[in-house]
Amino acid sequence: MSRDDRFLGSILAGAVGDALGAADEFEPIHIIRELRGPAGITDLVPAFGGLGKITDDTQMTLFTLEGLIRGHAHLRRGGQTGLEHFVQSAYQRWLHTQDYSWEDCRGPQNTSLEPDGWLITHRELFSRRAPGKTCLTALMSYGNNGQMGSFTHRLNTSKGCGGVMRTAPAALWPGDPGTVFGVGAMAAALSHSHPSGYLSAGALSVIVRHLIDGGTLPDAVDEAFRQLARWQHHEETTAALRVGVRLAEQGPPTPEKIATIDGGGWIGESALAIAVYVALATDNLDEALLAAVNHSGDSDSTGAICGNIAGAMYGPGALRPSWLEHLELRNTIEELAADALAEFGPEPPAHSLWERKYPNS
Ligand SMILES: [Mg+2]
Known part of the structure; x- marks a missing residue:
């Protein structure tokens, strides 16, 4: 399998995992079993008015990628503006899709009358899918005062999983694993100021990077441990990940075993640990995605993160065809992933259409 296939697999399977968990994000496992049968979720179920609808997790992942x-x-055109400004601006465009006027989202330094670029032209993105409060609040505050969240400029004490659920795309950033970790963590720290909120995000980016480079998941997790150890206040994230790894040594995942990981996937380190546990303890994509959404916690986020990991392991060809067929915005997701692979490939596009699709702002 090629690196490109693995990356596409990561993004597509993340979206499918998100869609599989969308209807049952807030349901405990006994209700999921009552609603979906004794095996829990075994297929797509309608959510947000249809089958295969993505949630804020995938929406924000797409804007991270953009x-x-x-x-x-x-x-590469020689610009001097820091990467964090581009990621922040992309999140402000996502905020605009959540029913906020562009004037309230764009930030005081930005005077553009409309959000630009190709991604925001997709009207299907303009839909609220239970967006996380921390993300909304942090981005609204940037829209108001132009102050970016960072490792040193803390906006809050949140370690919600809204950071890690959107940072798989940082796997493509060029450089060593330390650089990739830093990009993923930076993207999360724009909204989540607790170290476990952004270090879990850096760890996911590094894991996906290692996998798309052809490595195994156990080695990818070891790389994440090495990178985590270089950061202050990593202990909580490291400990959660260790719980996930240890649990994976005890056979196939069950909702009851997942429940022994603290936090139900609602917080960053917990969501990462559940996703890694399930990916380690299964041997195909179908099973990994279903196990990742069948528990009492944040099913769509753990489904999305596990999809990011397992999709990079098994590739897009391993996705159940009926899931792909129903996946909302599938063509857009595939085109955006292909564009990212072109931009980060050996010969990035240089034509003017590209600059209109991905403007310099
Ligand atoms: Mg969600």
Whole structure:
């Protein structure tokens, strides 16, 4: 399997995992079993008015990817603006899709009358899918005062999983694993200021990077441990990940075993640990995605993150065809992933259409 296939697999399977968990994000496992049968979720179920609808997890992952493409294109054209500004701007465009006027989202330094670029032209993105409060609040505050969240400029004490659920795309950023970790963590720290909120995000980016480079999941997790150890206040994230790894040594995942990981996937380190546990303890994509959404916690986020990991392991060809067929925005997701691979590939596009699709802002 090629690196491109693995990356596409990561993004597509993340979206499918998100869609599989969308209807039952807030349901405990006994209700999921009552609603879906004794085996729990075994197929797509309607959510947000249809089958295969994505949630805020995938929406924000797409905007992360867009921000990285635009930031990378800017830097290779000799631009001086930091990558974080491009990712922040992409998140402000996502905020605009959540029923906020562009004037309230764009930030005081930005005077554009309309959000630009290709991604925001997709009207299907303009839909609220239970967006996380921390993300909304942090981005609204940027829209108001132009102050970016960072490792040193803390906006809150949140370690919700809204950071890690959107940072798989940082796997494509060029450089060593330390650089990739830093990009993923930076993207999460724009909204989540607790170390476990952004270090779990950096860890996911590094895991996906290692997998798309052809490595195994156990080695990818070891790389994540190495990178985590270089950061202050990593202990909580490291400990959660260790719980996930240890649990994977005890056979196939069950909702009851997942429940022994603290936090139900609602917080960053917990969501990462559940996703890694399930990916380690299964041997195919179908099973991994279903196990990742069948528990009492944040099913769509753990489904999305596990999909990001397992999709990079098994590739897009391993996705159940009926799931792909129903996946909302499938063509857009595939085109954006292909564009990212072009931008981060050996010969990035240089034509003017590209600059219109991914403007320098
Ligand atoms: Mg969600």
